[in-house]
Amino acid sequence: MAMDASRTTLSPSAAAEVVLTFVNTRAIDGTREELLDGAAFSRWLRQEDLIDSGSLVTDADAAAARELRDALVLVLLAHAGEQDDQGRTGAEEYLRRSAELYPLAPVITASGVHLAPTQSGVRGALAKMLAAASEVALRGSWMRLKACRNPPCHLGFYDRTRNSSAAYCSPNRCGAQVAMRTYRSRKAKEEGR
Secondary structure (H helix, E strand, C coil), X not given: CXXXXXXXXXXXXXHHHHHHHHHCCCCCCCCXXXXXXXXXXXXXXXXXXXXCCCCCCCHHHHHHHHHHHHHHHHHHHHHXXXXXXHHHHHHHHXXXXXXXXXXXXXXXXXXXXXXXXXCCHHHXXXXXXXXXXXXXXXXXXXXXXXXXXXXXXXXXXXXXXXXXXXXXXXXXXXXXXXHHXXXXXXXXXXXXX
């Protein structure tokens, strides 16, 4: 994960793209759940070139990946301003425990330092997700990785606004839906008086 000097904080790094690809494996707007079971998770891992063809992927591995993904989504929702403190705290604790399950080690070379998984297979692939998140944070753009606050969307996205104020994956789609729901709710309350 070498640094690309042409990128700015308003464009996602390769590491940010890795995290977003992982958190967006959920079934959203008619897409299929990429981590449904061992077979589906295996296909996704191979498609993303995260494991070799000889790696065994079980349903338990898929469940572990969904838990890691869901914890990341809760943290990204907090970045978008979601006020679920209990959920965020639980997600942060889960991510701390995940660091023990999927350990990383620094790889130091003349050209720089990066974190690499200490294991291979599924555990190594999940460690790569933690390494990517760590790299994004170390580069100072962690708070720009967000999950859409429009339930049930929660699509992961990179906030490209200058002031990092985006809360929805699309102002024209999800932002408009939330605004319309708020308007209708307010009108219903006014009519109920």
